[in-house]
Amino acid sequence: MSQIDILVVWPNRPKQxxxxxxxYQLHRYDLASDAEKEAMLASVGHRIRAVVxxxxxxxxxxxxxxLPNVEVVCSSSVGLDTLCVEACQARGIxxxxxxxxxxxxxxxxxxxxILATLRRLIPAADWIKNGHWERQGMMPLNTTLTNKTLGLVxxxxxxxxxxxxxxxxxxQVCYYARQAKPEMSFPFYDDLQKMAANVDILAPVVPGGAxxxxxxxxxxxxxxxxxSYVINISRGSVIDETALVECLQQGNxxxxxxxxxxxxxxxxxxxxxxxxxxxxxxxxxGTVETRDAMAQLVVDNLAAHFAGKPxxxxxxxx
Numbered sequence: 024m025s026q027i028d029i030l031v032v033w034p035n036r037p038k039q040x041x042x043x044x045x046x047y048q049l050h051r052y053d054l055a056s057d058a059e060k061e062a063m064l065a066s067v068g069h070r071i072r073a074v075v076x077x078x079x080x081x082x083x084x085x086x087x088x089x090l091p092n093v094e095v096v097c098s099s100s101v102g103l104d105t106l107c108v109e110a111c112q113a114r115g116i117x118x119x120x121x122x123x124x125x126x127x128x129x130x131x132x133x134x135x136x137i138l139a140t141l142r143r144l145i146p147a148a149d150w151i152k153n154g155h156w157e158r159q160g161m162m163p164l165n166t167t168l169t170n171k172t173l174g175l176v177x178x179x180x181x182x183x184x185x186x187x188x189x190x191x192x193x194x195q196v197c198y199y200a201r202q203a204k205p206e207m208s209f210p211f212y213d214d215l216q217k218m219a220a221n222v223d224i225l226a227p228v229v230p231g232g233a234x235x236x237x238x239x240x241x242x243x244x245x246x247x248x249x250x251s252y253v254i255n256i257s258r259g260s261v262i263d264e265t266a267l268v269e270c271l272q273q274g275n276x277x278x279x280x281x282x283x284x285x286x287x288x289x290x291x292x293x294x295x296x297x298x299x300x301x302x303x304x305x306x307x308x309g310t311v312e313t314r315d316a317m318a319q320l321v322v323d324n325l326a327a328h329f330a331g332k333p334x335x336x337x338x339x340x341x
Contacts, residue, residue, distance in 0.1 A: 027329060028070040030090065033080025035099060036318035043075065043322060053080065064089045073097065073325055081105030087114075095328045097321045099314075101125060104231035104258065109341040118338040119324040123180060124316040125308035130184035132307035133226060133256045134192070136280030137173070139301045140252055141166045141224075146298045166250075166277070169193040174222030176215065176238065177229035177257075178204050185228060197222065215239075219246035224254060231258030241266040244276065252278050256307045259284040268293045271300065282307050 029047045034040055043049060050067055052060055068089045076082050078100035084107040087093070095117040098106055103120060111118050139145065143165040149155075150162040173189050175182045175198040186196045186209060197210040199218045204211070212218035215238070219225055225247060229235045239253070239262040247253070253276060255262055264285040270276045271294075278299035284290050287305055294300050308314065324335050 027072055028067060029073045029075060029325070030071045030093075032074055032076035032082060032086070033099070035075060035321055036315055038315065039318035039322050043325075047073075047325075073328070075099075075321055075325075076106070078102045078105050082111075083107055084110045087111060087116075095119065095325065095334075097324045099317045099321045101308075102231055102258065103338055104260070106338075108338055112341055117328060117334055119320070119334050119336050120338050121317040121320045122336055124320065125313050126180045126184050128310050128313045129181050129256055129307040130188055132282055132303065133181075133185045133228075133254055134188045136254050136256065136282065136301055136303065137168065137189075137194075137224060137226075137252075140254065140278050140280035140299075141168055141171075143299075145301060149298075170195060171223040172197060172221065173224045173226060174199065174212075174218045176200075176218075176225065176227040176261075178207060178209075179228065181256075182228040183207075185226065194224075215243055216246045219243050219251075220248070222251060223248070224252045226254040227257045227261045229257050229261060231260050236260050237263045239263065239267075244270045247276050249275060250277050252276065252280070254280045256282045259287060264291065271297055 027047045028050060029043065030050050030052050032052050034053055035043060050063055050071065052063060055063055069091055071090045072092060072094050074082060074090070074093060074096040076096065076098050078098065082096055087107055087110055093116055096106065096111055097119045099121055101120050101122045106118060108118050147162060155162065170193060172195045175185060175196065178198045178200050182198065189196050197212060197218060199212045199215050225239070227239055229238065241263055244263070244266050253262070253267060267279065268291055271279060280301040282303040283305050290302065294302065308317070320336055327334055
């Protein structure tokens with residue numbers, strides 16, 4: 024396998040990168056300048072049989088065209104919206120991703136954002152740090168979670184994990200999806216605006232991409248109550264960010280907890296100035312244990328492919 028050439032568009036975790044470098048011939052596209060990238064593709068592009076990347080690194084159709092003999096693209100993320108999956112599959116090129124292993128950490132992040140936003144964790148810490156507690160006494164009251172209604176937009180693996188946690192915390196759960204899940208007892212909505220009008224917390228839990236772009240649009244946001252909150256751990260593109268900022272500025276919703284943004288790593292300055300918004304730098308799956316497991320899936324999918332075995336976590340057909 025030492026003669027198998029792999030293009031690294033985005034690096035894996037250190038331990039898994041060592042495994043890859045001990046097994047394959049790696050070409051570090053991620054470390055190359057623009058001129059070096061062009062030279063690399065001209066020199067070895069025809070030899071590349073696999074690509075290692077992630078959601079952050081992506082894999083474009085333009086780069087795919089420069090790799091005539093690539094067989095498999097392995098991404099260390101669950102999202103596929105930055106990968107040219109359809110173009111790969113049209114050429115018979117396998118694509119793998121890393122579902123399941125990040126479910127718990129992403130669900131935990133959703134719950135953390137709900138707690139931190141409604142219970143105003145960051146303003147409370149600032150209340151102490153800025154001396155307000157000593158000079159002004161107790162800070163203004165915040166909002167309970169008990170008996171609040173959480174509306175999940177999507178009910179896949181992560182949605183179900185969030186729902187389980189939310190129930191344990193006293194939240195009522197309902198969901199919107201393309202179709203009802205027979206195994207789920209939660210109230211189901213087939214009208215997103217109608218659900219938005221009846222929830223205290225709205226949380227999209229769907230993949231990014233053209234099919235879900237601005238699924239939470241201006242009309243859905245307008246349906247929320249002034250006391251409602253938006254939590255997003257899915258993709259920034261799922262929410263109309265401009266409309267969300269306007270809703271927050273005008274007091275049409277009470278607050279937001281956001282791990283993802285429309286133009287990462289750039290965050291609208293208006294959001295940075297709001298004390299009713301909790302921000303995280305797209306790190307819902309960002310634990311050592313989960314990122315290591317995601318990285319190992321990349322290694323194991325490559326090994327399975329080159330051993331002629333079934334892939335562990337192939338991307339669904341587009």
